[in-house]
Amino acid sequence: MANSSITDFNRQLLSFLANSPTPFHAVAEMTKQLEQSGFKQLNEVDKWGTLSAGKYYVTRNSSSLVAFTLTEHSLAETGFHMVGAHTDSPCLHVKPSPEQEKHDLWQLGVEVYGGALLNPWFDRDLSMAGRVSYVDSSNELKHTLIDFKKALATIPSLAIHLDRQANKERTVNAQDHLPPILMQLNGDTPASFRELLLSQVKLQQPELDISKVLDYEISLYDTQAPALTGLNDDFISSARLDNLLSCFIGLSSLLTSGSQRASLLVCSDHEEVGSVSTSGAQGSFLESILLRLSSDIEAHHRMLQRSMMISADNAHAIHPNYSDKHDAEHGPKLNHGPVIKTNANQRYATNSETSAYFRQLCEQVDVPVQDFVVRSDMGCGSTIGPITAGLLGVKTLDIGLPTFAMHSIRELAGSQDGFLLNKVFTQFFK
Numbered sequence: 001m002a003n004s005s006i007t008d009f010n011r012q013l014l015s016f017l018a019n020s021p022t023p024f025h026a027v028a029e030m031t032k033q034l035e036q037s038g039f040k041q042l043n044e045v046d047k048w049g050t051l052s053a054g055k056y057y058v059t060r061n062s063s064s065l066v067a068f069t070l071t072e073h074s075l076a077e078t079g080f081h082m083v084g085a086h087t088d089s090p091c092l093h094v095k096p097s098p099e100q101e102k103h104d105l106w107q108l109g110v111e112v113y114g115g116a117l118l119n120p121w122f123d124r125d126l127s128m129a130g131r132v133s134y135v136d137s138s139n140e141l142k143h144t145l146i147d148f149k150k151a152l153a154t155i156p157s158l159a160i161h162l163d164r165q166a167n168k169e170r171t172v173n174a175q176d177h178l179p180p181i182l183m184q185l186n187g188d189t190p191a192s193f194r195e196l197l198l199s200q201v202k203l204q205q206p207e208l209d210i211s212k213v214l215d216y217e218i219s220l221y222d223t224q225a226p227a228l229t230g231l232n233d234d235f236i237s238s239a240r241l242d243n244l245l246s247c248f249i250g251l252s253s254l255l256t257s258g259s260q261r262a263s264l265l266v267c268s269d270h271e272e273v274g275s276v277s278t279s280g281a282q283g284s285f286l287e288s289i290l291l292r293l294s295s296d297i298e299a300h301h302r303m304l305q306r307s308m309m310i311s312a313d314n315a316h317a318i319h320p321n322y323s324d325k326h327d328a329e330h331g332p333k334l335n336h337g338p339v340i341k342t343n344a345n346q347r348y349a350t351n352s353e354t355s356a357y358f359r360q361l362c363e364q365v366d367v368p369v370q371d372f373v374v375r376s377d378m379g380c381g382s383t384i385g386p387i388t389a390g391l392l393g394v395k396t397l398d399i400g401l402p403t404f405a406m407h408s409i410r411e412l413a414g415s416q417d418g419f420l421l422n423k424v425f426t427q428f429f430k
Contacts, residue, residue: 006419009252010228010236013418016248017226017238021129022219023063023087023269024145026244030251030267031059034067037255048292055259058289062131062143063087063269064279066289067251069259076299079306080290081428082264082394083253084281084384085246085313086271089239090114090407092121092178094128094218098193100179106189107179108153110220114272118172120409121220125151126180130218132197136209144208146201151223153180180220222409233415234335241403241411243271246312249418253425263429271313271384281384287391301393309396310358310428311349311385312421314413315339315372317402330373332402335414337368338421341383341398349385354397358424365423370402 020026035041039055042048057067064087068080091113098108112118129147136142155178160166172178183189190196194213201210226238250265257263270280277283294300318331332339340355341348362369374380389396401421404412 006416009419009422010415012252013236013245013248014226014228014238017240017244020240020244021127021147021221022131022145022217024131024217025129025147026087026247027059027063027065027267028145030065030067030247031057033251033255039067044288050295051293053259060285061269061277061279062145064267064285066264066266066286067254068264068289068293069254069262070293071259071262073262074299075262075293076295076302077306078262079303079308080262080264082266082307082309083246083250083425083428084266084268084309084311084388085250086243086269086275086281086384087247087267088114088269088272089242089244090116090272092116092180092220094130094193094216094220096215101185104185105181106183106185107181108193110178110180112174112178113219115407117405117408118174118178119170120405121178122155122157124154124409125223126153126155126220127151127223128153128218128220130216132201132213132218133215134198134201134210134213137211138209139211141214142208142210144201144205144210146197146204146218148200149223153182153220155180224410228415229412230415236413236415236418237410238413239410241413242314242406243312245314245401245403245413245418249422249425250312253422253429257426257429260430268384275384275387281387282391286388290392304392304394307394308354308357309349309385309388309392309394310425311383311388311396311398312425313341313383313385313398313400314403314406314411315341315370315400316406317404319404325375325378327373327375330371332370332372334402334404334412335416336370336402337417338362338399338424339370339372339402341372341400343374343380345380346386347380347382348398349383349389349396350398354395358397358399361427362424365427367420367424372400372402 092110095109100107127148229235229237247267268281270277275282318326342350385398401417
């Protein structure tokens, strides 16, 4: 591998992670790169007709995206090569009426989104970002994105002097212990959280005609920047590696592979909470697009049977301090290549046909491949893979890059693995 190529790849990855504190911002970043590469946006409310060979993308809810390339060949004869990932990550969402005033401090009520590892959220420099819905001076409803960027909130731990058993048995009550502190109460305290959002939008986007904030989807995030870490820069440390790492690799591969075959990238929201939404993998988004690209129902089903989906979501690397939590023969290592995830109970969509194909794909580009199977006495998580396979009937496998601290506020991955998987995806799209 060319070190300069890996360095450039990781530089772009770190920039993408830093600019994507929420699914809305991640889709905005991907959209920007797609348009710079000549992709044309399609709107679901418009009549598409028969699309010519070219590059297209569609968004839904501003938090999910499907990008695809079409060739002169019939989709019924070629099918799509598809990569799927998800844009959301476990975090803390601000509640609709969040204002709390306690002991001369102004706090916000928050709700836990997804299966977050909560203890690492304490004592971090937190900011806020998300989508704001507002009306302008003509009372027209509009939406915009906001990112405070600066550190403006923290969730202080309880001192060990007041909880001598903290290192043995401290638990987190999501209702009582997580409201972050934003400021000391004084005459400048915002009248409401919506007023705070209004003033911030006016400050950041003075060109907007904004009269009143009606609603929002705002979450907290760690302000510490993504970074290469380790004595030899062996690792990438960042928030939201699960699963923006896969989104970025899928996008990068699609943009650099050319348009030699029909290829598709789908990045769905709400995977961390079950995928049941209009913009989730269990919703209609991908199926609706594929139906609109088919000339008739028979061509649609022929296309699906000639298609294949690679569901990309992070895998658990074997942890040196907790190696007993792994099956000894299936413990993936950082910087040893992508991981095929298998589960006999179909928590992953991989079967012998699809895994063999992926192994062959890795061989073609000289990339090592690993395997993950959860311990037989432990439960197994799942991905968008089984959902997509069940809804569409398309051949699917689940893969991912090995990581530590999944669902923590900051996760760790290998600095070479993203580049390796990018080579595999590029070959897949070609």
